[in-house]
Amino acid sequence: MVNELKGKVAIVTGGASGIGRGIVERFVAEGSRVVIADVEADKGQELAAGLGDVALFSRTDVSDPEQIGALVATTVEKFGGLHVMVNNAAVSSPLRRLLDDDLSDFHRIMGVNVLGVMAGTRDAARHMAENGGGSIINLTSIGGIQAGGGVMIYRASKAAVIQFTKSAAIELARYEIRVNAIAPGSIPTPILGKSAAGMGPEQLKEFEAKIRQGMRDDRPLKREGTPDDVAQAALYFAGDRSPYVTGTVLPVDGGTSTGKVVRPRRSEG
Numbered sequence: 001m002v003n004e005l006k007g008k009v010a011i012v013t014g015g016a017s018g019i020g021r022g023i024v025e026r027f028v029a030e031g032s033r034v035v036i037a038d039v040e041a042d043k044g045q046e047l048a049a050g051l052g053d054v055a056l057f058s059r060t061d062v063s064d065p066e067q068i069g070a071l072v073a074t075t076v077e078k079f080g081g082l083h084v085m086v087n088n089a090a091v092s093s094p095l096r097r098l099l100d101d102d103l104s105d106f107h108r109i110m111g112v113n114v115l116g117v118m119a120g121t122r123d124a125a126r127h128m129a130e131n132g133g134g135s136i137i138n139l140t141s142i143g144g145i146q147a148g149g150g151v152m153i154y155r156a157s158k159a160a161v162i163q164f165t166k167s168a169a170i171e172l173a174r175y176e177i178r179v180n181a182i183a184p185g186s187i188p189t190p191i192l193g194k195s196a197a198g199m200g201p202e203q204l205k206e207f208e209a210k211i212r213q214g215m216r217d218d219r220p221l222k223r224e225g226t227p228d229d230v231a232q233a234a235l236y237f238a239g240d241r242s243p244y245v246t247g248t249v250l251p252v253d254g255g256t257s258t259g260k261v262v263r264p265r266r267s268e269g
């Protein structure tokens with residue numbers, strides 16, 4: 001479809017890179033005006049400039065609720081409203097075994113991944129509640145659905161996003177505000193490399209290749225996902241095709257969270 005979001009105004013946090021960038025580009029292609037909110041000012045400004053006057057960049061650290069309040073106010077002031085809030089910004093935790101983890105990243109990760117989503121939902125909803133409703137889309141992860149080793153703080157943060165999303169959906173339904181979550185899995189973006197801080201370029205390449213191979217082995221659909229695969233799910237929640245859908249968690253993961261691929265052994269002879 002074209003112009004599915006005509007007349008709408010959206011905020012995409014973490015919109016300067018990866019999945020967020022894919023959502024920004026898809027929303028603009030569908031007629032929305034978009035505010036890109038990120039801490040990466042150069043990348044965000046460059047993206048906004050390339051998209052023209054339908055996009056704006058706002059340097060925002062989502063772990064600071066005051067900056068989120070200012071982001072919503074700027075969006076309403078510049079674009080005249082806010083219909084869709086995509087709380088996408090997140091950081092991963094370093095890959096460490098639990099027994100070796102001093103948990104010193106806990107507050108930083110929870111600040112971005114949980115407080116950022118909660119404040120983004122609250123402040124967008126404060127505007128939407130007074131203005132006929134809207135759609136809020138929170139990015140969780142298959143890591144928030146499936147248990148597993150490593151990146152424990154990240155997994156815990158993404159599980160929190162799921163429970164918060166469902167609870168907010170119940171509370172905000174009376175204002176015609178829908179709140180849904182998307183759980184991507186194994187979409188090649190810079191986030192994986194960021195959890196391997198301290199590695200040199202060759203070691204990082206090897207590490208990523210090994211992890212991606214493992215993900216592919218477990219994934220029913222063998223191709224790699226793309227940011228636009230996730231953006232299509234965001235488009236569904238953002239637009240007018242899902243007016244009766246709230247409180248859901250949609251995995252966009254090639255079937256990974258459905259179950260592992262079982263390879264039956266061939267019978268002999």
Ligand SMILES: NC(=O)c1ccc[n+]([C@@H]2O[C@H](COP(=O)([O-])OP(=O)(O)OC[C@H]3O[C@@H](n4cnc5c(N)ncnc54)[C@H](O)[C@@H]3O)[C@@H](O)[C@H]2O)c1
Nearest residue numbers: 014017018019039061062089090139141184186187189191
């Ligand atoms: N890529 C995947 O396979 C995958 C899997 C599961 C979930 N996700 C989720 O998808 C979302 C997007 O991840 P991605 O893969 O595109 O990662 P990414 O690292 O490419 O993008 C994250 C963006 O968030 C921004 N950001 C980080 N901290 C911020 C802060 N404090 N304030 C504002 N912006 C901040 C970064 O600058 C970056 O632009 C995240 O919520 C992530 O947890 C991704």
